[in-house]
Each structure stands twice: as structure tokens, then as C-alpha cells.
Amino acid sequence: MAPIVLQQVQKTYRMDAVSVPALRDISLRLSPGRFSVIAGASGSGKTTLLNIIGCLDQADAGEVQVLGESVRSLSDNQLADLRARRLGFVFQNFNLLPVLDAYENVEYPTLRLGLSAAQRRERVGSLLEAVGLAEFARHRPGQLSGGQRQRVAVARALANEPELVLADEPTANLDSSTGATIIALMRRLQRERGVSFVFSSHDQQLLAEADEVFHIKDGVIDRQEVRA
């Protein structure tokens, strides 16, 4: 099943006297179990598109299917449930909770899943191990480097065992060698866990690693590359 299918999606931001057409006509189908990248210049509509795919924002027109569900037919509660149980998110600014340590940040999305304390400990411990941060479990974000914070964020994104992880410019705030490490980490976890990843990015290192690339320009997909 394609994790994401979009048909003729449109989105315009309307402010008092101005409207900004961010997505003009987007149709795409992501392949399952891949590294898919939405690439484009600043302002081309990548974040808007990723927010719609992640059910954080709604399209004005068109059809959006996320993990086989037609988003339009879901209630707000069902959308929240889809996000919490079946999607994972990684952000450019890491978005960790500053008062929680690394362990608690990774544990947080699991709290509403009905797991026992022992199951949570096992899951969080193995994720921190997988991202190489077992020794930093009790460090808060302010006590971690940018690369370490993004590792925590990647572990957190996988904590609910999602089918699809969305990552909005995940390497934008990292130097290129830390970015390369994070990309390799996500690639390893994607292969090991059979999860689909979709990124927005213009990072050449991430584009080089992609299985498929959707190039977006002025709110339309103007080119698609399939490599795997």
C-alpha cells in the first residue's frame, strides 16, 4: 500500500487582503518502505505539503490519503489518533521538551498507547541504544549537542512504532558531518524496521540518499525521480 496518495491537492493561505497560493495542484504517490524526499527551494511549499501529509493542516481541495485512510472522512479525534499511533515526526528544530530528559522525551509518545511500565522501559531503552545515546538517557536537551538532540528526536519519532515518519528539513540545523550521521542513522532504522520515511529538504546529502525525489516548484511537482 502506498503510504501517501495525493490527488489534485490545493492550499492557499488567506490573510486580510492577500492570498498566497502555497500548493496549486499536487498529485503524488509515495512508495512504501522508502526514503522519499520532497525537494524544492525556500517558499516552494514543502512544509505546507508535509503538514498536510502529517494531518497537521488540511488541504482546501483535492484528495489526501494517509496510510489508506481518506483524511477528509476522519473526525478530529480520529486524526489525532492517526497521528499519535501511526505517524512519527522529526522537525528541523528538534522540538524536544526542554524540561524532560532524553529518556522521558522518547517515552512521552508511548504514554497513551496502553503499554505496561516494563514494556515502555524496554522500548525506550532499546531505542536510545539504537541511536547511540544509552549513556545520555538522563541528560536534558540543553545538555546535549544538536546532533544528539536530533538523535533523541529520531528515537522519539519511532517510539510509537509508526508506519510512516515525516521529517521536515531534519538536517537544516546540523553541520554537514553531523547531518550525514543522522541521515545514516535514519536510513539504518528505516531498513531495520521497514518504516517509510518522507522528508522535506534541499540538503544535497539527503537527496543523494533518497529512493525517490519529488521536486516541487511554485506549488506544483515539476519533476519526479525514482531510483529504487
Ligand SMILES: Nc1ncnc2c1ncn2[C@@H]1O[C@H](COP(=O)(O)OP(=O)(O)OP(=O)(O)O)[C@@H](O)[C@H]1O
Ligand atoms: N501560515 C502561513 N500564512 C501565510 N503564508 C504562508 C504560511 N505558511 C507558508 N506560507 C507561504 O506559503 C508558501 C509556501 O511556504 P512553505 O513554508 O510551505 O515553503 P517551504 O518550501 O517549506 O519553504 P522553506 O524551505 O523556506 O521552509 C510561501 O510563499 C510562504 O510564504
